[in-house]
Amino acid sequence: MTRVLLPLLALASVATAHFSLTLPPPLSDSDESEATAPCGGFSISSSTKTTDFYVGGDAIGMKNGHPQSNWLFRATTDLTAAGGWTQLFPIVMQTGLGNFCEPQIVVPGNFTGKKGIVSVVAHSPDGLLYVCSAVNFVSGTAPTRSDCKNATITANFTSDPSLTALMSGDGASAGGASSSGTPTASASASASASTSPNAAAPRVAVGNLFPGIAAGLLASVAAAVGGAAMLF
Template sequence: MARLTSLSSFLATTLALACGIQAHFTLDYPPPLGPVEDQSAGPCGGYTPDLSTVETTDFHVGGDAIAVSTGHPQNYWLYRITIDDDLTSANWTQVYPIVIQTGFDMYCQPAVTIPEEFEGQTAILSVVGHATDGLLYQCAAVQFVSGEGSRLESCSNHTDVDASFDNDAELASLVGDSQSEESGSPSSPTETPDGAAPSMYGSMQGLGCLVTATAMVLLAAGVTI
């Protein structure tokens, strides 16, 4: 009986890790701030960064990468920045048109540009996703530097991902001033640099959950016999 109990708690933990925690989306690049307590809590998923002490990642104003992985079949994305210390009253600047992603897993925008007046500033980059379960938030701390970022080798889209510009009223309401219209289309699979194959991590978010669950059940059955 003891064995069964520990086995079921092991199963529960594994399922929570495989399915629960990754249910919404993750910011893959720049490195996200956390721990994220509640991803639906703005502006950073329940985490309150302190701009004066936080560790930053250099982000090139001439164009740098933002990468997300989603567990939802469809997401709208807003990328916004602020240099305000008090995030509850922060003035946010939109840095890329709102994009709609269809398909699970990784979506990477290789060259998001930042208005030059932000160069030299420490800022919070907030990524807001809008999917079926509402608005979801994650932040990174960045240091805006001159020039263009070297294109991340890992900046690629999952094979089934499609993206285009679109409007989303709820996301638009989260920003004060927005960047002027961008021509062309957002990064689609054909436009991203030939990067790495979809990451193991990204795969875990889609089918991985189901596969892991099934494997665990089979393993458990084997162990019990």
């Protein structure tokens, strides 16, 4: 009986898991409170450990316990996480369990030299889930991070009214521009690609969505995948 129960318990743990933030280090990794906005029930204090996040491009990675989730990447210099959020990248739909990492997420240059919060919000079968990281925004581009990995998944740009609504509050913006730059469903068809283990995540057709960050992102894709092989 033990041999039967152990695999069943393992499957149950995968099925009930939400997601974990692998990069940058999260404030906490507690599944139980992830549904609590804005940071999964956790806040920043004077003793909170911070990590450097490069405004010219740095990695944000997750490990997903759901077969499908939509991701919102955002940041703020409001250490209370009460507002001032900037959307950093188009909303992405991940299909498939496991790791998903965007290696070059760009932050507005005026964040440089400030402390702040990087947040990932997942829209999953369990609803909206929140995880945050306390960071120091620093100039430059991050070195290649070996722990920025992707499982065999599919990633698409998509629209998600529930996630977009989080960016419609006072002071919210998209990519450092007005919130009118929020991705729409029409982006999905031109931004579909599959990722293989440890490969860089696809970045496609970003220019039409976030003009201010397109050049750097597309350059990073070319370097990551050996040219434009994954650009559609």
